[in-house]
Amino acid sequence: MKKKIALLPGDGIGPEVVNEAVKCLDAIASRFGHDFEYIEAPVGAIAIDQTGNPLPESTLEVCREADAILFGSIGDPKYDDDPTAKVRPEQGLLRLRKEMQLYTNIRPVEAYPELIDQSPLKNDRIAGTDFVIYRELTGGIYFGEKWLSEDQESASDLCLYTADEIRRIGHLAFQAAEKRRKKLTLVDKANVLESSRLWRRTITELGKAYPDVQLDFLFVDNAAMQIVLNPSQFDVVLTENMFGDILSDEGSVIAGSIGLLASASVGDSTALFEPIHGSFPQAKGLNIANPVASILSAAMLLDHFNMTEEALVLRQAVSQSLKQGVVTSDLKSGSPFGTSEVGDFIADFA
Amino acid sequence: MKKKIALLPGDGIGPEVVNEAVKCLDAIASRFGHDFEYIEAPVGAIAIDQTGNPLPESTLEVCREADAILFGSIGDPKYDDDPTAKVRPEQGLLRLRKEMQLYTNIRPVEAYPELIDQSPLKNDRIAGTDFVIYRELTGGIYFGEKWLSEDQESASDLCLYTADEIRRIGHLAFQAAEKRRKKLTLVDKANVLESSRLWRRTITELGKAYPDVQLDFLFVDNAAMQIVLNPSQFDVVLTENMFGDILSDEGSVIAGSIGLLASASVGDSTALFEPIHGSFPQAKGLNIANPVASILSAAMLLDHFNMTEEALVLRQAVSQSLKQGVVTSDLKSGSPFGTSEVGDFIADFA
Numbered sequence: 286m287k288k289k290i291a292l293l294p295g296d297g298i299g300p301e302v303v304n305e306a307v308k309c310l311d312a313i314a315s316r317f318g319h320d321f322e323y324i325e326a327p328v329g330a331i332a333i334d335q336t337g338n339p340l341p342e343s344t345l346e347v348c349r350e351a352d353a354i355l356f357g358s359i360g361d362p363k364y365d366d367d368p369t370a371k372v373r374p375e376q377g378l379l380r381l382r383k384e385m386q387l388y389t390n391i392r393p394v395e396a397y398p399e400l401i402d403q404s405p406l407k408n409d410r411i412a413g414t415d416f417v418i419y420r421e422l423t424g425g426i427y428f429g430e431k432w433l434s435e436d437q438e439s440a441s442d443l444c445l446y447t448a449d450e451i452r453r454i455g456h457l458a459f460q461a462a463e464k465r466r467k468k469l470t471l472v473d474k475a476n477v478l479e480s481s482r483l484w485r486r487t488i489t490e491l492g493k494a495y496p497d498v499q500l501d502f503l504f505v506d507n508a509a510m511q512i513v514l515n516p517s518q519f520d521v522v523l524t525e526n527m528f529g530d531i532l533s534d535e536g537s538v539i540a541g542s543i544g545l546l547a548s549a550s551v552g553d554s555t556a557l558f559e560p561i562h563g564s565f566p567q568a569k570g571l572n573i574a575n576p577v578a579s580i581l582s583a584a585m586l587l588d589h590f591n592m593t594e595e596a597l598v599l600r601q602a603v604s605q606s607l608k609q610g611v612v613t614s615d616l617k618s619g620s621p622f623g624t625s626e627v628g629d630f631i632a633d634f635a
Numbered sequence: 636m637k638k639k640i641a642l643l644p645g646d647g648i649g650p651e652v653v654n655e656a657v658k659c660l661d662a663i664a665s666r667f668g669h670d671f672e673y674i675e676a677p678v679g680a681i682a683i684d685q686t687g688n689p690l691p692e693s694t695l696e697v698c699r700e701a702d703a704i705l706f707g708s709i710g711d712p713k714y715d716d717d718p719t720a721k722v723r724p725e726q727g728l729l730r731l732r733k734e735m736q737l738y739t740n741i742r743p744v745e746a747y748p749e750l751i752d753q754s755p756l757k758n759d760r761i762a763g764t765d766f767v768i769y770r771e772l773t774g775g776i777y778f779g780e781k782w783l784s785e786d787q788e789s790a791s792d793l794c795l796y797t798a799d800e801i802r803r804i805g806h807l808a809f810q811a812a813e814k815r816r817k818k819l820t821l822v823d824k825a826n827v828l829e830s831s832r833l834w835r836r837t838i839t840e841l842g843k844a845y846p847d848v849q850l851d852f853l854f855v856d857n858a859a860m861q862i863v864l865n866p867s868q869f870d871v872v873l874t875e876n877m878f879g880d881i882l883s884d885e886g887s888v889i890a891g892s893i894g895l896l897a898s899a900s901v902g903d904s905t906a907l908f909e910p911i912h913g914s915f916p917q918a919k920g921l922n923i924a925n926p927v928a929s930i931l932s933a934a935m936l937l938d939h940f941n942m943t944e945e946a947l948v949l950r951q952a953v954s955q956s957l958k959q960g961v962v963t964s965d966l967k968s969g970s971p972f973g974t975s976e977v978g979d980f981i982a983d984f985a
């Protein structure tokens with residue numbers, strides 16, 4: 286199969302880890318006889334440096350023409366001091382989500398038995414954890430009207446949802462649950478928020494079309510507790526944008542290494558795949574960044590192309606690297622393997 | 636000293652645990668020669684049952700006339716099915732906060748060495764944790780304008796803050812930091828929300844009056860990770876209402892037992908003290924509920940009356956009960972001690 290993949294390596298360790306993911310995709314392509322074409326484009330701080338814009342029009346064009354987007358990470362310390370600055374790398378990511386209508390962010394949280402000692406949770410708490418968070422990504426308080434009074438003494442943000450926005454991600458989440466353990470947990474704050482009550486009504490209604498999926502509800506404060514107390518209870522967790530931002534980051538650390546977690550942001554016409562970790566600027570250029578999250582993003586991209594066997598082969602190669610201890614030093618201190626050695630091992634194995 | 640204390644035991648195990656707290660307050664009163672007068676009033680489901688209103692006007696009157704409020708817990712399973720019902724126990728709590736202008740919720744999160752094995756976190760992660768969350772409690776998206784479109788297909792909630800609302804809790808948080816390890820972490824989402832940018836500007840400005848307090852900033856998603864990864868880094872955490880709801884519940888479970896955590900909600904004219912745990916209806920009337928959180932709420936109440944030594948004595952009595960294993964079965968399975976035995980031990984010791 287012929288596929289066009291937009292590469293948006295971004296800032297910090299982004300370029301290095303995306304490089305390893307491409308290595309692995311090339312290995313898969315040659316093994317299965319596919320033809321992957323890559324088109325690289327700038328985003329984030331590097332795009333600001335080059336063009337003044339964190340998401341240049343030309344980058345959007347590249348994304349629109351591609352079958353999928355492989356994203357690295359964005360962010361640079363020089364923008365960290367002032368989150369109120371007019372031009373910031375994050376805006377590139379937010380605009381990309383909105384422009385490409387990537388309305389569903391999917392984040393698997395899985396405890397690898399090999400890494401259980403690395404989890405901040407006690408081993409018996411984390412064992413068996415295998416859930417996936419479906420976070421709405423283009424609505425809610427992120428994109429609602431913002432207001433600052435003239436005297437700059439009052440400010441507001443509007444959290445607005447329509448039932449249609451809820452339904453489109455709702456269908457994806459129910460379908461995912463059908464293919465998994467058939468349990469969907471909607472996280473909201475329906476005892477306080479009108480928008481949460483809309484979520485609850487809409488998802489309850491939608492659930493009638495998925496009678497074999499068990500639908501549960503959890504208030505967001507309770508969900509934040511349960512993820513730490515008993516994470517293995519979850520199968521598919523569905524939630525709105527802001528709650529999803531918080532819970533998916535909380536979920537991402539319990540698994541033991543953020544260097545292993547990938548995510549997908551999907552819409553009706555395209556999808557973007559990226560590691561969960563940030564740009565980790567301190568590690569830039571040192572060949573120490575863990576490339577696995579980026580490689581697993583590539584596996585999610587293969588799934589998106591319906592290349593199920595290809596994705597499986599790539600994931601097995603990653604498992605082998607963990608089993609054989611061919612890992613970067615974040616997973617085994619003093620490990621002799623760097624970013625490119627781990628990437629080579631996985632690509633060879635795939 | 637003569638003090639009037641409003642008792643709002645509420646639902647579920649609320650009455651039982653408040654009863655033990657009163658026992659301890661009486662012991663303290665007789666040891667130190669104080670005169671505590673208690674006036675009981677209904678709130679929550681029991682108030683709905685009695686009057687149709689989760690916060691009857693007469694209860695508000697009792698609270699207004701008291702020097703402080705000792706609160707149990709509210710909530711009844713019969714209201715759990717439908718978070719959109721017109722009359723609900725939670726509304727009593729939200730209205731009480733707003734009417735009494737209890738704008739600052741204070742939640743200590745402390746790891747007791749005796750309980751470290753109970754924490755869901757690995758022992759070395761939780762050891763040394765000792766922080767306190769200052770959550771804004773009467774503003775933000777909880778109380779902003781709510782909207783539901785006529786066709787019920789769109790809904791919104793407004794998150795609005797004024798600089799004055801931020802300053803009054805800000806001062807309390809800085810003052811707390813001055814008395815502790817002199818570190819204040821503001822948690823916000825200033826890279827996305829206008830209201831968060833107002834928080835950041837206002838607190839930064841306020842910080843100039845507290846030069847010996849180190850002020851840090853953390854995005855809320857990162858904070859949700861750090862609480863699990865490295866909770867001992869925090870001293871005072873300051874945040875807005877919704878983020879505080881989520882993070883304080885997350886924080887409450889890492890310490891090992893929610894049955895031990897107390898909280899205070901303070902305003903300019905009065906203050907309310909309550910355990911973090913809910914009404915736990917399954918345990919109602921069984922003499923198994925852990926009374927310690929309620930007793931530690933009473934200790935916070937003593938602090939509020941500037942009865943520092945009294946509060947210390949009561950906390951030491953609680954420590955003794957933990958050290959000697961006079962605890963309820965949530966802390967030691969098979970423990971022969973029930974709610975009232977633990978309360979008796981602590982009251983005797985105090």
Ligand SMILES: CC(C)[C@H](C(=O)O)[C@@H](O)C(=O)O
Nearest residue numbers: 375376378379530826827856
């Ligand atoms: C960078 C930031 C705007 C973004 C978000 O809040 O969505 C990030 O935290 C994420 O989760 O992808």
Ligand SMILES: CC(C)[C@H](C(=O)O)[C@@H](O)C(=O)O
Nearest residue numbers: 476477506725726728729880
């Ligand atoms: C019961 C609910 C409305 C309340 C809140 O969200 O504030 C509770 O979760 C709390 O934190 O006290």
